Amino acid sequence: KQEVTQIPAALSVPEGENLVLNCSFTDSAIYNLQWFRQDPGKGLTSLLLIQSSQREQTSGRLNASLDKSSGRSTLYIAASQPGDSATYLCAGIGNQFYFGTGTSLTVIP
């Protein structure tokens, strides 16, 4: 059974810091990985999709990498802003989406 773990579970940083969120999965039989953010009480917003043929994707201040051999993905957020405060979820994609439990990020002004 696929298990997806996200570390840390919660993170609080001052505005402007660069930070890294980690995601690990137990079964390498995933072919894509997607990162989402979720604001309280809301649905999920897609941030980045890394397909199996890719090793990383970038969008603005966000960069996500995928290493299937080690079962890990990281999301790098540069120059964090208070608006980045949210829960970040990674999902390993096999025959369905397997979600991690999320990292709750707070960026302090």
Add this chain to the structure above:
Amino acid sequence: KAGVTQTPRYLIKTRGQQVTLSCSPISGHRSVSWYQQTPGQGLQFLFEYFSETQRNKGNFPGRFSGRQFSNSRSEMNVSTLELGDSALYLCASSLERTGGDEQYFGPGTRLTVT
């Protein structure tokens, strides 16, 4: 282009009742997936529909069912509600297949069972 819409947004039901939730995918998307999100279990996959056929199913009891219509709109039904069914139910759509294409989520339906 309009995003994924879900109705209703909030729902309060009593134990033993049944409930139907609706999801309209992004125009042109043929795959719709449903998820249950609770504080204790996180996001769990319920099922996926593609071209009116259930393509994949998670590990939920038979009280949870769904269907998809020819216009790709989808409904999920929960019968004989239990307190533990209280959750945020999210649907997501993608172009063709879960995993191959980026998935877009709706705002969710918050179900409270009393």
